[in-house]
Amino acid sequence: MSFISELESIRDDELCQQLEQTSVQDVQRILAQSSLSMRDYLALLSPAGEACIEDMAQCAHRRTVQHFGRTMQLFTPMYMANYCENGCIYCGYSHYSDIHRLKLNASDIEAEAQNIRSTGLEHILLLTGESYQHSPVSYIEDAIRIVAPLFSSVSIEVYSLTVHEYEQLVKADLDGMTMFQETYNPILYEQLHPFGPKRDFQKRIDTPEFACQGGVRTVNIGALMGLDDWRLEAYKTGLHARYLMKQYSDVEIAVSTPRIRPCAVGYQPQHPLRDIELVQYILALRIAFPRIGITLSSRESPMMRNHLVKLGVTKMSAGVTTAVGGHTRGEDSNQFDISDNRSVAAMAAMIREQGYQPIFKDWQLL
């Protein structure tokens, strides 16, 4: 069983037809429902949904307060290595990108983690590029063991691992994983990933499922918005989330909504999203999946992030650098340019000003 068979059974032209046929009345009716089908979710992503954006926002806000309260969980990414064998044509870390390559050793990792810890954060996300030579699974495992005593929750955003490898990392105190499908369009996926192990579309699709099978508690998925028609990507991401929630009901499934940003390789997105479209996507997710975690990164501007606190997002990054060793050495070569470089303290203050509670700790490594 794999999500790929469900993905292959849907047709883009049928989805587009339904999106076009959705009326404002349809959207209003759906907003009054207490539970939504996937067809309803698709309708919320339609152009008619955009016309109802304020009603959608009111609904999403109520549901978020009901299920998550007035809280916002904070975390930060820690880039450990940027060696990469993949040729993703939209990524500043891709193999042919002319950036300075480096990786943190054990004492660098410890120092970096201590710096992050001193900001009060308890949730950390470890990242590497895909290089079996420079950042093999053993390197990731060692890093988890180094940082786990300092944090309440350790997640990774690396490359595809096997079920067995996830089990191995869970034993080392891994708590969560993030894996972006980038695009759910297989033809586009092939074009965007001309070489490297990441080129295998199905393996990428199956990886979050491998993590669920390997005992990872929190699995975060997402499409990189801007690569393909956002409505289709948003729908398929929701479909993927629903599949995982059904198959692995004990795993916390979360969705990120990353919008593509300028980076070292100068890729121009073919389907850029307007702000209102990103907001519509987040609102639709919240309304269709009331309890799902929604993560918003510092790819978005302070203005957007300030306003999205009340609109369905449950987790935000803070004090972000996308440079390897950036928490100790400052900026160097970035995976992508961030838009919001506010410190943890500044983010927490902004959240409090809105009457929300910043949550630093929301798990306890057992």
Added chain:
Amino acid sequence: MGEMIGIDDKQSNTTMKETEYVIGGIDCSDDTFQVGNQCFSSRLLVGTGKFGSYQIMKETILASRTDIVTVALRRAGGSEHSENILDYIPKDIHLMPNTSGARTAEEAVRIARMARVLGCGNLIKIEVIRDQRYLLPDNMETIKATDILAKEGFSVFPYMSPDLMDAKRLVDAGAATVMPLAAPIGSNRGLETKGMIQMLIEEIDIPIIVDAGIGKPSEAAEAMEMGADAVLVNTAIASSDNPILMAQAFHHAVLAGRQAFLAKCGAVQHVAQASSPLTGFLRD
């Protein structure tokens, strides 16, 4: 948030406690909420999630006049660089850590032991949830965890789906109370499982605390009128526009429901009965 006003927050706790136990000339002062050999001064238990700030949470707890608050251990503690929720729990109120996030009995047991190490006392609310969509409890794992923790001396408050056989198993496993859900956590859907809870009230000899799903004070009052021993409320208070005022409303509702239960409500008649048409001949 700053200008939330409670209706009678000037009145001190002690004054209220003295007055509220003498009702209509009947002394209800011995009607404390008893669990095992522990007595609690309120039948309203309050959850601590979803508040906009710990300060509002603290004021809400005080306004509710609760005697037991539950805190997710996953949110407690933390580094010296961030606020600790435990610092905002008033010292004279009983702390009941819960095992939120546990997916198995084993995880719940580990969380409970951690709570004890942290000095959170002996009360523990067991939550074992393997369903992230509806957040329904796993009764089987909950029974296992209850068995282990009761033997270790914890006073175990297990959160469960209201099933009579499982409630009996929890009693056998050493639970101090049984906490059936009224509706899914955070749903505010009210007493959807009323009939099932009624059976637990009738058949189970340890206290029944209705937990989860209560959305309005009237529903809390209804649960108490039915004979529940206590209710636990979180979302309905924390997600209201004025948590402090809502906490007071729940305090009054729980008290009113309890008093109605003690006073015994009149029988419900579906038709007016002025005479005795079937047995009148006996008196002729």
